[in-house]
Each structure stands twice: as structure tokens, then as C-alpha cells.
Amino acid sequence: MGNRGAWGTAVGVLATVVLAAGCESSGTASPVTSKATTTTTTTPVSLPPGEYQVLLDEADRVIAAVADRFAGTLALTDYTALTKEFRDVLEAQATVLDKQVPPSAVGEQHREVVKGLRVASEYATSVTFSGSPTDSCGLPTRVTPVQLDGLRLSTMETSKLKTRAAALTGKGYKFGSFVALVERPLALPAEQSRRAGNGEMVLRNGPRGRGVLKVINSDESDVAVAVMTGTPPTPQSMVYVRAGATARVTGVGGGYEVFFKTGADWDPAARGFTRDCAFQKFDQPFGANESWEITLKKRVGGNASTSAAPNF
Numbered sequence: 331m332g333n334r335g336a337w338g339t340a341v342g343v344l345a346t347v348v349l350a351a352g353c354e355s356s357g358t359a360s361p362v363t364s365k366a367t368t369t370t371t372t373t374p375v376s377l378p379p380g381e382y383q384v385l386l387d388e389a390d391r392v393i394a395a396v397a398d399r400f401a402g403t404l405a406l407t408d409y410t411a412l413t414k415e416f417r418d419v420l421e422a423q424a425t426v427l428d429k430q431v432p433p434s435a436v437g438e439q440h441r442e443v444v445k446g447l448r449v450a451s452e453y454a455t456s457v458t459f460s461g462s463p464t465d466s467c468g469l470p471t472r473v474t475p476v477q478l479d480g481l482r483l484s485t486m487e488t489s490k491l492k493t494r495a496a497a498l499t500g501k502g503y504k505f506g507s508f509v510a511l512v513e514r515p516l517a518l519p520a521e522q523s524r525r526a527g528n529g530e531m532v533l534r535n536g537p538r539g540r541g542v543l544k545v546i547n548s549d550e551s552d553v554a555v556a557v558m559t560g561t562p563p564t565p566q567s568m569v570y571v572r573a574g575a576t577a578r579v580t581g582v583g584g585g586y587e588v589f590f591k592t593g594a595d596w597d598p599a600a601r602g603f604t605r606d607c608a609f610q611k612f613d614q615p616f617g618a619n620e621s622w623e624i625t626l627k628k629r630v631g632g633n634a635s636t637s638a639a640p641n642f
Contacts, residue, residue, distance in 0.1 A: 376431040379502075385430055386498070386505040389423040397511040400478070404518075405470040407463050413455050413481065420451035420485075439497045443505065450489035454481070467593060467607035468641040475516045486512055522595045522604070525552055526570035529577035532601050533568035539583030540619040547571040548627035551592040554601070555579070555626075556642060558587040558611075565589075565642065568601065571626075588612045588624065589639050611639040 377385065396412070396419050403409055424447035432440035465471050486492055486509060495506025526532060536559060545555050556568040557579060566586065571577045589611045593603025613635045616622055624634065 374431045376433050379433050382430075382432055382436075383503055385427065386503055389427055390505050390507050393419055393423055394508040394511055397508040400481070400512055401514040401517050404472045404516075406461055406473050407470065409473045409477070416485075417451045417454035420447050420454060424448045424451065436498060436501045436503065439494070439501060442494045443491075443498060446489040446491040446494040450485040450491050453484040453488050456484050465607075467603055467605065469604060472518075473516070475518070478516045482512055524596045524598075525572065526554075526596050526598065528570065528572040528575045530570045531567060531579075532570055532598070533565050535564075536566040537583040538581040541580075541582030541584075541586070541616075542621040543579040543582055543588070543616070544576065544621070544623040545569065545571050545579070546576050546623065546625040547573060548625055549573060549592065551594070552596065552603075553590050553592050553626055554596075554603075555588060555590045555624075557582055558589050558642075559584055563587055563589065563642075570596070583618070585618045586616050588616060589642055590626065591639075591642065607641075609639040609641055610636045612636055 396416050399412060400409075400416075403412055424444050427440065427447070428444045461471050463471055492506065492509045495509060498505045532554065533556070543555075543557060545553075547553050550573050552570065552572050554568055554570050555577075556565045558564060559566045567579055567582070569577050569579050589609070591603065591607060591609045593605060593607040595604040596602070597604050612624070
């Protein structure tokens, strides 16, 4: 209670002081003084031509560093990430330029460039690179020239950046090298049609046995046939059989399953096709130390059913 009473006394004294001041009746008014304040304004100073060109060069360099990667980026997922990075760098450089006062002779052109950068930034991610991240072969899906053209249309043409940058160039300044980088054609690799040799054993693992598997490929596509064992199925051996050809796998150990994949352009390092892939498996198991013959051809009335298989 002592502490509480002390607080109460302090408040009472403060009230008395205030009341006395309010009731003062000396008849003389207290002098009122005021301090004069000075307000100053500053007018932004425009950059000298040389410094302005340095500003443009740096903005151009930063944007070009991102734009330069468009023509060499093939994976769809990489393109999606790159468009977001491009959007951010366009907006960032628009903000940098907007904070500076250009030489008076290019004030209008400067404002137009800032506007163009912001419009391009807004539209940079408007192109939807739709599709699965991987293709039928399990490889990263590639962006198409049509998709890249959509990016160019949404950024460069909609924003008129090329025209706006050219207006600055017409005034003796350099800006907009990144435009040509965005407009470069997509650097697509030449399509290949590689094939392994018929009967080539592209993989050999696991124990050996007395089993023999004869493969007759009556289809129009090359095929890679895998002898699978274990759970989950793991390739024990894999043989490449060209269209219309026959091959054998000998020394098969234990019971197994047969998986096969078709496609175009065989990549020996990946042991798989790079285009138009399909993966299948025979539904029936194959016994240990037995000899089997399978014919690969889609037909009605065949005695061996197949079903879709995971990528292998």
C-alpha cells in the first residue's frame, strides 16, 4: 500500500499545480514567443549526358545478362523460372531509371523507356509454358519455338521496348542490346536417330543361369528388352533388338519378368530412347532355367498379354 499511496500523492500534487496555474489572476498575460521556421525546397538536378549513358549501360548490361540465356535454355521448367527472373530484372531496372533525372533533351524518351520496361515486366510471365515437366521418355520437356515466340510477343512487342529504346538511340544514347538477345531463335539441337547394334547387350547384371530368352521383333520400331528380377523389378540384362530382327539373351538366372521399351534415337549413355517412348511388360512370369520365345507385334488373338510399365 505504501507504493500505491506514493503514486496517489504525486498525482494530487500535479493536479494542484495545474489548478494554480489556471487560476492565476495577476492580470498580466504571459508573453508568447514563436520561432520562425525556414522551409527549403530542392530541385532535382538532371544527370550530365556522360553519367546518364553510364546509367543506361548498367541497366542494359543487367537485363542482357538474363536475356542472353533464353536462346540456350531448352527445359520447360527452366524457361518458366527464367521468365520470372526476367520479369524481376525488368521491374528492378525500371525503378532504378525512374529515380534519376535524365538530361532535359531526352526527358520524354526516358519516361517512355521506363514505361516500356514495366509493361514488359508485367507481360513476361503472362505466357504459360504448359505441359508435363518430363516427356514420354522421362526426359525434361523442351520448350518449343512457338512458346518462345509467345514470350517475345508478350514482352518486346506489347511493350514496344524496341521502338522506345530506338528513340533514345536517335538522341545519341545507346540502350536496348537485350532486345536482340530475346529475339534470337531458339538454339534447338539437331534431331538424331541413333541405334544400337542388333543383339547388343546394353546391360548385364546379376547371377547367371541356364535360361534363354529369344526375342523376335516383328514391329516397325526398335526395342530394348529387359529381363527383370526382384521387387521392385531390377534389370538383370537388357538386349537391343532392331525392327524386323531377332536376338537372344542367354545365361538368364532364376525366375524373371520381361519388360520392353520402344522409341526413337537410342542414347547409349542413358540406355534409353530420347523420343516417342513407350514402356510395356508381359503380364506372365517366366520360370527359372527355361527357354522362352517371345514375338513383339501388336496383334489380336495373341497368347501373351502386356500392360503399361513404369519408365526403366
